[in-house]
Amino acid sequence: xxxxxxxxxxxxxxxxxxxxxxxxxxxxxxxxxxxxxxxxxxxxxxxxxxxxxxxxxxxxxxxxxxxxxxxxxxxxxxxxxxxxxxxxxxxxxxxxxxxxxxxxxxxxxxxxxxxxxxxxxxxxxxxxxxxxxxxxxxxxxxxxxxxxxxxxxxxxxxxxxxxxxxxxxxxxxxxxxxxxxxxxxxxxxxxxxxxxxxxxxxxxxxxxxxxxxxxxxxxxxxxxxxxxxxxxxxxxxxxxxxxxxxxxxxxxxxxxxxxxxxxxxxxxxxxxxxxxxxxxxxxxxxxxxxxxxxxxxxxxxxxxxxxxxxxxxxxxxxxxxxxxxxxxxxxxxxxxxxxxxxxxxxxxxxxxxxxxxxxxxxxxxxxxxxxxxxxxxxxxxxxxxxxxxxxxxxxxxxxxxxxxxxxxxxxxxxxxxxxxxxxxxxxxxxxxxxxxxxxxxxxxxxxxxxxxxxxxxxxxxxxxxxxxxxxxxxxxxxxxxxxxxxxxxxxxxxxxxxxxxxxxxxxxxxxxxxxxxxxxxxxxxxxxxxxxxxxxxxxxxxxxxxxxxxxxxxxxxxxxxxxxxxxxxxxxxxxxxxxxxxxxxxxxxxxxxxxxxxxxxxxxxxxxxxxxxxxxxxxxxxxxxxxxxxxxxxxxxxxxxxxxxxxxxxxxxxxxxxxxxx
Amino acid sequence: xxxxxxxxxxxxxxxxxxxxxxxxxxxxxxxxxxxxxxxxxxxxxxxxxxxxxxxxxxxxxxxxxxxxxxxxxxxxxxxxxxxxxxxxxxxxxxxxxxxxxxxxxxxxxxxxxxxxxxxxxxxxxxxxxxxxxxxxxxxxxxxxxxxxxxxxxxxxxxxxxxxxxxxxxxxxxxxxxxxxxx
Numbered sequence: 001x002x003x004x005x006x007x008x009x010x011x012x013x014x015x016x017x018x019x020x021x022x023x024x025x026x027x028x029x030x031x032x033x034x035x036x037x038x039x040x041x042x043x044x045x046x047x048x049x050x051x052x053x054x055x056x057x058x059x060x061x062x063x064x065x066x067x068x069x070x071x072x073x074x075x076x077x078x079x080x081x082x083x084x085x086x087x088x089x090x091x092x093x094x095x096x097x098x099x100x101x102x103x104x105x106x107x108x109x110x111x112x113x114x115x116x117x118x119x120x121x122x123x124x125x126x127x128x129x130x131x132x133x134x135x136x137x138x139x140x141x142x143x144x145x146x147x148x149x150x151x152x153x154x155x156x157x158x159x160x161x162x163x164x165x166x167x168x169x170x171x172x173x174x175x176x177x178x179x180x181x182x183x184x185x186x187x188x189x190x191x192x193x194x195x196x197x198x199x200x201x202x203x204x205x206x207x208x209x210x211x212x213x214x215x216x217x218x219x220x221x222x223x224x225x226x227x228x229x230x231x232x233x234x235x236x237x238x239x240x241x242x243x244x245x246x247x248x249x250x251x252x253x254x255x256x257x258x259x260x261x262x263x264x265x266x267x268x269x270x271x272x273x274x275x276x277x278x279x280x281x282x283x284x285x286x287x288x289x290x291x292x293x294x295x296x297x298x299x300x301x302x303x304x305x306x307x308x309x310x311x312x313x314x315x316x317x318x319x320x321x322x323x324x325x326x327x328x329x330x331x332x333x334x335x336x337x338x339x340x341x342x343x344x345x346x347x348x349x350x351x352x353x354x355x356x357x358x359x360x361x362x363x364x365x366x367x368x369x370x371x372x373x374x375x376x377x378x379x380x381x382x383x384x385x386x387x388x389x390x391x392x393x394x395x396x397x398x399x400x401x402x403x404x405x406x407x408x409x410x411x412x413x414x415x416x417x418x419x420x421x422x423x424x425x426x427x428x429x430x431x432x433x434x435x436x437x438x439x440x441x442x443x444x445x446x447x448x449x450x451x452x453x454x455x456x457x458x459x460x461x462x463x464x465x466x467x468x469x470x471x472x473x474x475x476x477x478x479x480x481x482x483x484x485x486x487x488x489x490x491x492x493x494x495x496x497x498x499x500x501x502x503x504x505x506x507x508x509x510x511x512x513x514x515x516x517x518x519x520x521x522x523x524x525x526x527x528x529x530x531x532x533x534x535x536x537x538x539x540x541x542x543x544x545x546x547x548x549x550x551x552x553x554x555x556x557x558x559x560x561x562x563x564x565x566x567x568x569x570x571x572x573x574x575x576x577x578x579x580x581x582x583x584x585x586x587x588x589x590x591x592x593x594x595x596x597x598x599x600x601x602x603x604x605x606x607x608x609x610x611x612x613x614x615x616x617x618x619x620x621x622x623x624x625x626x627x628x629x630x631x632x633x634x635x636x637x638x639x640x641x642x643x644x645x646x647x648x649x650x651x652x653x654x655x656x657x658x659x660x661x662x
Numbered sequence: 663x664x665x666x667x668x669x670x671x672x673x674x675x676x677x678x679x680x681x682x683x684x685x686x687x688x689x690x691x692x693x694x695x696x697x698x699x700x701x702x703x704x705x706x707x708x709x710x711x712x713x714x715x716x717x718x719x720x721x722x723x724x725x726x727x728x729x730x731x732x733x734x735x736x737x738x739x740x741x742x743x744x745x746x747x748x749x750x751x752x753x754x755x756x757x758x759x760x761x762x763x764x765x766x767x768x769x770x771x772x773x774x775x776x777x778x779x780x781x782x783x784x785x786x787x788x789x790x791x792x793x794x795x796x797x798x799x800x801x802x803x804x805x806x807x808x809x810x811x812x813x814x815x816x817x818x819x820x821x822x823x824x825x826x827x828x829x830x831x832x833x834x835x836x837x838x839x840x841x842x843x844x
Binding site: 065068069144148267271274278305306309312313316317320321323324327328364367368370371 | 665668669671672675676678679681682683684685686735737
């Protein structure tokens with residue numbers, strides 16, 4: 001019964017979305033206003049559909065094909081729930097749900113305007129396309145007769161908490177860019193892309209970017225801690241698929257600021273908004289449709305691929321055609337000085353988009369070669385490192401002084417004069433890092449210096465702004481609250497970026513790795529520690545048998561702690577997994593894994609020391625926090641130009657801010 | 663001129679779209695198996711309950727044959743089964759089956775209900791042999807030549823079209839090969 005309710009709700013949601021998409025174009029003001037109600041109704045209906053599927057999974061209704069293929073009656077309850085989106089059909093439904101929820105959130109926020117009606121209409125069209133895709137090619141509510149006695153279960157590697165919550169975050173990011181896309185298209189239709197437009201779009205762009213940042217960080221965290229190979233990023237197509245919209249989205253949240261402050265870069269910003277969502281679509285779908293990776297034939301259905309391509313052609317092709325027609329009408333109002341904040345942001349955009357293009361080419365090159373010559377090749381990490389990292393390095397060079405430049409017309413020399421201590425610290429740390437890591441790559445030390453320059457410059461600029469060098473500590477800290485939120489968020493995110501880069505350089509370039517066959521009692525030294533294999537024992541688990549190795553970590557003869565690592569064998573699935581033993585410290589991770597036992601030499605033990613690894617995720621957290629701070633509405637100050645109040649919800653904030661001032 | 667600049671993104675996208683469209687026509691289940699041209703893995707599987715003969719590597723000596731992995735739990739196998747029945751009835755080719763990770767008795771019930779297209783059939787309840795073959799899912803089918811080498815791997819359910827277009831010509835060619843150079 002639940003499945004039929006879900007099916008019906010999905011069909012009704014489809015019809016509602018069609019109405020939502022068409023209403024502003026066929027009717028006048030009353031129909032425009034009805035898009036709002038349509039968005040809310042559509043959100044409710046998709047929610048019902050999603051809950052129906054969740055119910056079918058929760059009670060293990062094996063008459064539903066989707067449940068049979070992805071669940072098992074004995075699976076832990078939490079994974080029954082995560083199994084709802086752990087498969088193609090369910091994840092599409094989650095996608096549609098998030099899309100509808102974003103639409104509903106937009107419908108209830110802010111004052112109503114023609115721009116918003118148009119935006120909701122574009123959202124409705126996207127929703128209609130995706131619900132149609134679900135209904136016609138990926139129906140999660142299909143029944144099977146006769147119902148099998150039990151399901152096929154989910155791969156145990158996938159039954160971990162990190163993987164259960166990481167796809168929804170990615171989806172929140174991908175789909176969030178649908179709103180900025182819808183705004184961009186609505187801006188093209190109405191011909192008005194101005195400061196008000198940018199103010200309306202910016203929080204949504206930031207929200208999507210924050211979610212995508214968290215999603216990517218969780219994915220890499222899972223790879224690092226669960227997969228037991230010691231790495232955190234492999235440049236594989238699925239990872240790149242989430243990274244490309246992130247790069248485009250990062251460019252977007254910067255350029256939107258220029259539209260808001262200076263009413264310039266309008267055409268470019270609209271194009272970025274289209275790009276960010278198109279790359280999200282490419283990311284979510286082309287990877288799954290079988291165009292890119294050779295997934296198993298069971299999951300690939302040619303009609304799905306064609307449908308997806310049709311949606312992509314309509315969304316991206318349609319919006320770019322509209323762009324070609326209407327973008328020439330978007331006139332920039334302000335003049336543009338190369339040495340200015342907007343100039344720096346443009347430079348940042350050029351680097352980000354070029355870096356994104358190199359990732360795109362690397363990801364799709366195998367497809368291009370396959371189409372042209374019929375041979376299958378793969379592009380590996382060396383290409384990506386060599387082509388992507390230089391752009392990131394150049395971006396870091398300009399980050400701190402660029403962020404310190406004034407809008408309109410800045411002075412580069414003044415900015416550098418201001419930030420010279422950070423430059424000096426960067427140089428010193430670069431030299432020290434090169435010396436300490438010798439004979440490690442000098443380029444990595446250079447990267448560390450750049451990260452210090454970018455992060456240190458951001459911190460220094462903040463300290464100067466709050467007059468930390470010329471006033472008492474309390475007064476200086478008090479000034480933090482008065483800083484514009486956009487500035488504060490930017491600074492936090494930039495510091496976060498520098499921290500991530502330190503972590504990436506540490507765990508990527510400065511890692512030390514020792515592989516040795518060990519008998520109990522043997523000692524290897526790695527990262528300044530002596531690691532002694534104490535014993536290896538057989539341990540039966542609930543559905544596996546494990547070989548558990550206990551190591552003691554010593555330094556200078558004193559035992560610091562024990563670390564255990566396991567190799568598990570699942571007889572039913574004939575699968576082997578590795579549980580790495582990891583000691584996370586601020587200065588690095590000691591990372592041990594146990595390999596095969598050789599007949600003569602003992603156990604193969606792989607030991608890594610990954611300097612600064614944990615800072616990658618702390619930095620990513622800071623970036624997300626910065627995005628959140630920037631998205632939060634700033635308390636309005638009287639010194640600022642009076643702006644049109646575009647929200648009832650800010651009224652309370654505005655009143656309290658005024659109260660504080662008067 | 664400036665007008666053309668605004669058309670550039672669309673033009674770029676159209677080119678990409680063409681690549682994607684052509685890419686879609688490539689068969690993603692074509693996976694160059696590492697086992698191609700390698701001898702069959704060595705196995706000796708017991709018969710499934712209710713069927714007399716088992717299935718071992720040497721049983722196929724000198725024959726061109728299809729080895730089909732299936733399971734009663736596999737939904738795609740329901741779709742594939744009638745196609746296999748049809749091939750077995752009409753074509754002169756040996757189809758050997760490996761019942762992959764099935765409950766005791768489930769394989770026999772499956773064949774009883776739907777008919778038996780397999781000349782030889784082995785039971786692989788633990789999935790050990792499937793690992794040697796590098797199976798990624800059920801159903802999957804391998805074609806071996808007279809020298810016992812794996813020549814082709816097909817992942818996913820065989821459809822009449824795939825049989826006619828890809829598998830049958832290969833089977834006939836392999837037979838020819840064997841006759842020319844015994």
